[in-house]
Amino acid sequence: MMADVGAHIRAIARSCGGAAGAGWKRAARAAYTVAASLLAMSRVAQSAAQPQQSALQPAGVQAAHIAKLWNLSLIVCGIVFALVLLATLVALVRNGRGSAAQPPATRAPDLGSLTQPENGTRRVVIGASVLSVIVLVGLIVADVLTDRALSRMPVADPVRIDMLGAQWWWQASYRPQGGQPGFVTANELHVPVGRPVVVSLQAGDVIHSFWVPNLHGKKDMLPGIDTTIEFRADQPGAYRGQCAEYCGAEHALMAMLVVAESPERYAAWVARQARPLAQTTDAVALHGRDVFERASCAGCHTVRGTSAAGTPGPDLTHLMSRETIAAGVLANTPENLAAWIKDPNALKPGATMPAVPLSDADRRAVVRWLTTLQ
């Protein structure tokens, strides 16, 4: 893919070079090459296996409605922009009533329009005004229709999730469903492809905004006010989401992942999340569990099946099922877990988890236990 993009960039560079100082024909050909290459590049990017975080690559009905509205606005506004530029160009190039041969300073101003009505010009202005109104009303209608289409997604038998935005991570509580008990997880949602998802949004501290561009637009999470967002993923993939309302120092590092997968894989994931604590016989890990339960960790984190039932931080019962830790900041590896626990603020300045003083051996034991939380 990178080789393809490189070839396109070289084609564009060649075209730009060729256009400089060349005739109209060559300039037009160069412009065409540039446009075609840009288009091809966007297709190469779109075909990449891992979907990009982009509202222009919809993977669900809601995002598709929004992308359509964007495409329409882009085309209409692009045409209007080109026409305005063209009109400006024509006005600049055309010989006005005063001849260009006469320098303006020595020419008396033409005040003819004060006595004779300029019918032609008036007609053009009225026509352009009416056209502008029609175009703007058309865009408003398209906007309203998009809104209606968004609200009409069928939500029979949805997956229901309660999302809580906090500085600077996401808590996801899946409601009990189809005989499965509910469970709590963080920063990574899994959803079945083709099934509607209804997410209730709440804010734990300040205003956040739930935004997974490939699946839907933004929806604010407001303290004290419940809002809801409904979406459906139609293509499998891992879609990155991002808090979209400035919420303090680590706003930019408040990401999440929405994994859309086949109903079977989703059911397996749900079963895994609902499972009780994985037991271990490893002596070091058991010591780590002991340290975790006695240190302040337990006051902030819940691990079902232990005495740790704190809520200010993410539920860690199935920590190892998540791809990242700290809301998309670090890959979930034992090394990163150790570094995170040693000094969260070094990796995510401002993070509300403090550095808990532990001996190196105790910290290693805690990490060993955390890695058993499958």
Ligand SMILES: [Cu+2]
């Ligand atoms: Cu936020």
